[in-house]
Amino acid sequence: MIDLLGIIYPVRCPVCDRILRFGGDKICASCYHQLEYVREPCCKKCGKQILKQEEEYCFDCGKKNHAYEKGIALLQNKGAGKKSIYAVKYHNKREYVDFYTDELVKRYKKEITSWKADMLVPVPLHHKKKITRGFNQADTIAVGLGRKLGIPVRKHVLKRVINTRPQKELDDTLRKKNLEKAFIVSKNVVELKRIILVDDIYTTGSTIDACAGVLKQAGADRVYYISLGIGSGY
Ligand SMILES: [Zn+2]
Ligand SMILES: [Zn+2]
Numbered sequence: 001m002i003d004l005l006g007i008i009y010p011v012r013c014p015v016c017d018r019i020l021r022f023g024g025d026k027i028c029a030s031c032y033h034q035l036e037y038v039r040e041p042c043c044k045k046c047g048k049q050i051l052k053q054e055e056e057y058c059f060d061c062g063k064k065n066h067a068y069e070k071g072i073a074l075l076q077n078k079g080a081g082k083k084s085i086y087a088v089k090y091h092n093k094r095e096y097v098d099f100y101t102d103e104l105v106k107r108y109k110k111e112i113t114s115w116k117a118d119m120l121v122p123v124p125l126h127h128k129k130k131i132t133r134g135f136n137q138a139d140t141i142a143v144g145l146g147r148k149l150g151i152p153v154r155k156h157v158l159k160r161v162i163n164t165r166p167q168k169e170l171d172d173t174l175r176k177k178n179l180e181k182a183f184i185v186s187k188n189v190v191e192l193k194r195i196i197l198v199d200d201i202y203t204t205g206s207t208i209d210a211c212a213g214v215l216k217q218a219g220a221d222r223v224y225y226i227s228l229g230i231g232s233g234y
Contacts, residue, residue: 073230
């Protein structure tokens with residue numbers, strides 16, 4: 001039988017974008033080795049790779065309190081991985097996400113399951129940004145993870161009411177200010193106690209903190225996060 005799906009939607013390598021053999025690996029072997037995965041030792045709060053085994057937290061988490069409980073990130077946001085995650089976000093390469101969600105599940109299923117989450121909530125984009133971009137990459141990641149982990153995805157729990165400026169242009173204090181009023185809880189989540197936020201990149205954590213903060217005000221008990229990439233900070 002002709003494999004129509006494989007013809008209509010060829011699987012492409014998330015790093016070099018070459019078409020891969022249908023039913024085979026979801027990445028080229030050589031590209032796989034270019035990805036820099038987050039490895040132990042990791043910060044016990046944000047999940048960032050740190051230098052010393054004896055340290056509990058990264059430099060950032062040692063200084064500030066986060067509104068969320070704990071998080072996991074798959075890749076260090078540099079090199080081939082950074083380029084690939086950027087392509088998901090800005091060049092509509094949604095198909096790459098399938099490989100990354102597979103990897104997240106393969107590496108972290110046990111820990112994620114131990115969080116006993118009621119739902120996955122993607123970090124929302126402002127509707128204007130979503131219209132320009134055509135999709136929210138966090139939705140795509142959450143849907144992939146939800147399907148593979150058997151956790152429901154709730155896209156409309158959080159709403160981004162202020163179209164914030166790109167975060168990379170701002171310093172830490174400004175990011176926080178910028179985000180404090182950007183999110184609202186649009187659905188009643190009182191009955192849903194444990195939430196995993198999903199995003200593509202974790203930078204300073206201010207976006208995740210802002211989301212976790214409003215969710216907790218609305219009655220959420222524990223909030224975690226999962227992202228594809230994370231900066232390194234020792
Ligand atoms: Zn490749
Ligand atoms: Zn940390």
